Each structure stands twice: as structure tokens, then as C-alpha cells.
Amino acid sequence: MGGSVVVGDAASQGQGPGQLPAERTAPGDSDLVRAARGLPVARTPVWFMRQAGRSLPEYRALRAGTAMLAACQDPDLVTEITLQPVRRHGVDAAILFSDIVLPLVVAGVDVEIKPGVGPVIAEPVRSVADVDALPPLEPDRLAFLETAVRQLVSELGPTPLIGFAGAPFTLATYLIEGGPSKEHARTKAFMYAEPAAWARLLEHLSVSAAVFLRAQVDAGASAVQLFDSWAGVLSAADYAERVLPYSRAVFDGLGDRDVPRTHFGVGTGELLALIGDAGADMVGVDWRVPLDEAARRVGPGYSLQGNLDPAVLLADRETIDREVRRIVQQGRAARGHVFNLGHGVLPDTDPGALTHVVELVHELTTR
Template structure:
């Protein structure tokens, strides 16, 4: 999950008067924001600070983050002509991303950096709806009503995501994560038929680099096997499914990432501590376990609680 954010006072300070997408595209600022939680919490890896829609912005698609709403496109993409008119992401446009990663890696030293990109379905869902959506009816309808246009859009999004992730890995990130925020709106049949190939295509852009690849989605407990099968090294599990059950569904074939419930970060410490220990015990069933939250850090989280959680994890699982 994104580590940096509104739970950190130092983040709020450097973001004063700076729009979200601008903060991602200023290399020095994006690097500083990435480093903040590493300094504060002593985590084992940093997570590159960016946004899922940055590849759209860099390609020249009109998009902005509207406070209180989320990503909003100037013009939704809903027809074959709309898809054909989409600009392509270029190597030159990715230079701010490479520079931000280079600056960050220099400061991190031996601490690895995890890069990330939005998965094609999530990007395409934003593009079809034009803004965040509760149930993603637009893209789900397009898959069946106009599968050729859907495939073209999903492939465009896959290439944009893949190039975005590749820029991070080439600049020094040690691993990459494909993040599918909205895949939980899909049934297994639709995911397999209309989405999996695009996710695999996105990852094809970076496979030759040999970096470990993580695939995470929210609300995707029924999709874990299909998400593994696009070709990844680690499967992320959100807070809804115990890790031992996720491991059972996956047949013990792949390490897992997850999955502390973010809601418990504001619970009494004894409740949170018991939950963290339970997640560690549950994850022991898998071939490997990368411990993190099962979704993003809520803005109201006390950062001292996060530091205490990291200390607890290190004391229980020093490796």
C-alpha cells in the first residue's frame, strides 16, 4: 500500500499548496514524500509515491485529482474512436518518474524501493466512467456490448501501466506491484475473459528485468488464482480474507502479501496487537509472507501507532 499520506504531518507540510498530481511529477518532492514514512517508521522497504493515473497524465490524457472526488477525466473514453484518439506514453515523458526514483534510491541506501502501477482494468474503468464509480457499470457493460473497443482500451492501459512500471524498475526500484483497485467489482468469468490478458500484457513490459512482481487487488478474494496466473511472484491479499485461507485457495504455490485491517489501526492497542499477531501466524502457512496493510493507511491514523506496529512486527518476525 501507499505508505506516505495524510496521516503524516510532514506530508501535509510539504503538500501545502501543491496539487496531488503535481506532487507526483516534481522529482524532488515525490522522492521526499516517498522517504518520509521510511524515516519515521523504519519499514523494511519504501513504496514509490505516485498515483494510478499518472501514466494517463504523462501520456497527455486530460485528467486531474479533484479533492473529495478523486481522478476526473476531461473526456471519458467510450467509443472505438475515443480509444483510437488516445495519445501514447513516450519514453521522454517518463523522465520525471525515473529522476524521482533515482533520487529516492540514492537516499534509501540498502533499503529497497517498491515501484507500483495501476492495473489495466482499474485505469480503463476510470477512463470509461470519467471519474470514480461505485460499481463500475460502464466498463463492465463495454466488455460485453463492445468487446473489441474494450480490448483496445485495456491494451492501451496495459501498455501505459507497463511502461510506467518499467521506468521505475530501470531507475532502481527493486520490485514492482500491479495494483487493481476496482477488480473486486468483477466476477471470475469476466476477469478471466476480459481482464487477465491485459494484466499479463502490462507485466510483459518488465519481465525481462527479473524484478519480483506483486499483484494486488481490493475485494478480489474470488480472483486470487486468476491473478496469480497472469504471472507474478507474490499475490497481495486485502483485509477481507485470512492469509491461511488465501494460501489454501492458491494451493501453497506463491508467497503472499498482506493483510492487517486498516480499521484496527484506530482500535485499542491490545486489539490491534492481537490482530497483527494473528496475521503473522496466518501468513506462516504460505511459502513466504510480506506483511503490510490490507489496504491504504486511513488519514486519521496516528503515525505513532504505525511505528509501534512496525516495532512489534520486527520483534515477532525479525527476518
């Protein structure tokens, strides 16, 4: 039955529906990790991109008076905010409360996250000299991150913690544009006009992403996700030649660390055959491509994560339930399926809708 099959020996051990087999107490043997590797699971695991923050009132209360990037560097705040959605929704994984620009900030780049806007770079990268002036990320500046991850792993028990980083291309869009953008035209212009500087920039960003991921895994994260959110603006040919090698370098930088690797981007329908090729175990898919079709495009060696349209959570329960059922069904075409949204939780989302989706996915997939 595709990826969502019962653990072979669970029934013979007499466990009831909804119960995890007794021996499954290590995060490294959780349903999330197993599904990402295409191994049998007790039920389809669920988590939500941007589950921490955004729609939770307890998050807004805790964050009041603390700037986003300061919060990301406070181990106790990071721990508490990361745990909030796990407690409230019963999701099958925590994702570290951080941001893709944090490695830049820690390295000393002048970045601010403006409320309602997103990351803004004081001095955008526009030349070879700007690329060469970027400070490297020194691993010894990540002690706060290691403390947060250790605290989290001890609080989370059997629930896995997902570590993450922004992929070189998506980070490059912020550095070059100076902030969020829709078309990423300056980024593409730089990529075409300055191929040598582009290569140096993406190389620099792949090294810092790998440093950032290694710190999280070495402190105890059980899985990693590389967010190349905006890669979907590229043609397959440009992606393959000018971006993919640097994302692959990030995964390669994990060496033999034994954690499953997820690679995600938005609007990547035309890139799906390439995205897994960067060294992923699981490919994250947005809502535009049904998971059975996505399974054909990525090929047999990958699990899939996704792909409920976050906007569906703003609709009525009947619509939500219909879409969840469809995605659970289509996800069976993949060797393993982790239920998620096709992109991050929208700020207006009713937290109750998220809890409901977790319960429904578990109910539909528990054998």
C-alpha cells in the first residue's frame, strides 16, 4: 500500500490503532525518519512548514518585544517556540525556530527581518567585490544553536527535530535583490552577466549552509530540510547547470551523517526530476503537482513530502477533509509520504484547522 503501510510486526504485537509500537521510542526510528527513507510506518507522519510562529497566539505572546533575529539566537526562546506547535497540534516532528538568513546574520552580514516584509539586506550584493567581501560563517559562533538543539532533543523525546538551511540560490535572491522579490530579475541578471561571481557566491552560500546544517545534526537533529523556496523561477537547464551543483554540495557537506535529507522548493513542477538528484531522500512538493504525478516525475528512489495548498486551511471543514483525503490517497504512489502543506502556514490560519488535519491524517492512515 505505497508508503503508508503498517509496521509489519505491529499487529502481531497486539497494538491498538493510534499506538506506536512500543520499541519505537528513538527519534531516529520515528515515522518521519522512516517515511523519508521509504521504510514502513505506523501511520503517515504530519508536520507543517512554518508551524512555529505565524498563526499561534502563544507564539505572538512570547515574541512580543523581541526582534525576530534576536529571538532566533536566544536558545530558551528557540526551544519554547519550537515546542509550541508540537504540544498544540501533536505533529510528528518539530522544526527548529530559526530563519534561512540566520547563517548570514551570524557571519556578520547586516540583515534585518522587517515585520510584514521579510529579510532586508543593508548592502545588497551587486559585484564580484561584494561577493568577495562576504564574511565566512565560523562554526564556533553557533554555540547558541547547539544549546537550543540539545535542549530541544531532550524535551522532545521520541519526536524528531528537523534542522534546516536555506539553499544557495534562495539565499542569493535575498542578497542580490536586497529583500523579498517576486520575479528575482536582478538575481537572474547577475547569474547570466557575472557567471564567475555567481559561482563564487553560490559556493560561499553552500559552505555556510553546510556549516549550519552540520551544527544542527551534530547537536542531535534527526533530519534536515534544504529550503530552495524560489528555485521554481528557473528553467530546468539553468537550474541544472547554475544552481543544482551548489545544493548538492550542501548535502555532500553532511558527509556520512545518518539523517534523511529533504529538498523543497515552490513551483518546481518542471524541476522535480532534478531536485531529488541533489542528494535528497525526500522531495518536498507544492500543491501544483498531484503527488502521484510528482512520484512519476521524481522517480522511484525518493519519498515525497506535501502538498496541501495552505489556502485550503482557510476554507470550510468539508473542503479541508476532501483535500486531505485526496492527498493521502495520491501520496500512496510514493515510496514514502510525509504529509505537509505545499508551502508555509498562512498567518490567518485557524490553529484548530491544523490540529484537525493532524488528527485526520493519523485517522486515515493508522492500520
